[in-house]
Amino acid sequence: MGKAKEISITYQNNRVVYAPGDVVHGAVSLELKKPKKVKKIKVNAVGESIVKLKMTDGKQLRNAEKYFHYTFDVYTGGDSELNSGKHTFPFQVSLKPALPTSFEGSLGYVRYSIQANLEYAGVFGGRTKAVSAFTVLDAVDLNTAPTARTPLQVHCEKQASGMLWWRKNAVTVDLTTEKSGYVPGEFVYMNGLIVNGRTKPITNLRIELWQQSIFHGRVKNSSPQSEVLKHDVSSAVASWTLGHDPISAESAANWERKQLFQIPPVVPSGLRHCRIINIQYYFKVTVIIPGSIASSLIDAKTNYITIGTVPLMSPEQQQQDRMHQEPQPVIASAPIMEMPPELAAELNAPPPYDPGNSGFGNVMLPSYQEAVTGGVSLTAVDNEDAISVVSTDTQPEGQFVPQYAFFDFSQAQTGGGVVQPSAPPIGL
Known part of the structure; x- marks a missing residue:
């Protein structure tokens, strides 16, 4: 009542x-x-x-x-x-x-x-x-991060090899970001060259932003002095695909400030002041090789980038x-x-x-x-x-x-x- x-x-x-x-x-x-x-x-x-x-x-x-x-x-x-x-x-x-x-x-x-x-x-x-x-x-604050203004480079290639590819040339990817520090809402731009030496067009190219969560813990019911173990969990939080603009056979795509995806709302890098969870981010580039089996791909992971809460600014x-x-x-x-x-x-x-x-x-x-x-x-x-x-x-x-x-x-x-x-x- x-x-x-x-x-x-x-x-x-x-x-x-x-x-x-x-x-x-x-x-x-x-x-x-x-x-x-x-x-x-x-x-x-x-x-x-x-x-x-x-x-x-x-x-x-x-x-x-x-x-x-x-x-x-x-x-x-x-x-x-x-x-x-x-x-x-x-x-x-x-x-x-x-x-x-x-x-x-x-x-x-x-x-x-x-x-x-x-x-x-x-x-x-x-x-x-x-x-x-x-x-x-x-x-x-990205303006205080030492490497936030440093570009990241991605290089990966697939050389001709195997019975299916003996007449085919390599596929190479050379891309560079403009910097390595971003805030949610910023667009990612890349410069570089993608060479398709195959006799078929590249239609499956994907660039993703991955979040890596690192968890630190001790075995349950163990002593406080026991070894600290870690476990990583990674997942894509943003992606860009080639779409309806394939890279023709035996040709190259030259990128100049190619706009990819917008950084989504995500937790800042590092998770400062927390000692048992760490957050990191990286770009991942995946290319399915044309004219080959589906499992043949280029899969490259860049060095880590920094996601902040204060954008980079010019000195002025x-x-x-x-x-x-x-x-x-x-x-x-x-x-x-x-x-x-x-x-x-x-x-x-x-x-x-x-x-x-x-x-x-x-x-x-x-x-x-x-x-x-x-x-x-x-x-x-x-x-x-x-x-x-x-x-x-x-x-x-x-x-x-x-x-x-x-x-x-x-x-x-x-x-x-x-x-x-x-x-x-x-x-x-």
């Missing part, structure tokens, strides 16, 4: 992306059908990374890192009774200044969640739980932006703070964007888009080591998908290459 009709967690202005050092403003909402005595509402705010995987030999690897765990009450009722209707209990949590970016992988994750536990008074009062997750986005742009850069606000370090009396008037306000060390501020601003790699179903749990979480009002059907900075270079102006900002320069 009088059980909660709904308990939910919401964020101020529906904001679900934060930078390390930000303060998370939120509220626990409770709706009662009838008046009811509520003993207390407790909130757990947790930042953690967990690795869980099973090796081919049957061994189970486990690992975990805890970045913070705050527990506090947003309501203590005692013997008092809450009226029917909706009740809102605000809270605030201050994030640490050094945190890894949120990531959801098949064998592990970096996750930031808030779980609300409602306990009714009385012997048969019972409990109700709700849990929500939000994205933390750590800045990776950096100097100009530094001259206009506003001082950064000081973020309070207290773990828990009280909610201000009124919420901000703007709805759906975007989070502040961290420009890193580049002085980048006036050229363009990103939007925030859901990761192309997807997310997870969220469930409120008691076990700290379980894969936990559920939906918010902005995450339908119990799904949580991290959101990353996305610069829409497709809207770049031809006059100066400036992208119109998709969000006001809040917090710069």
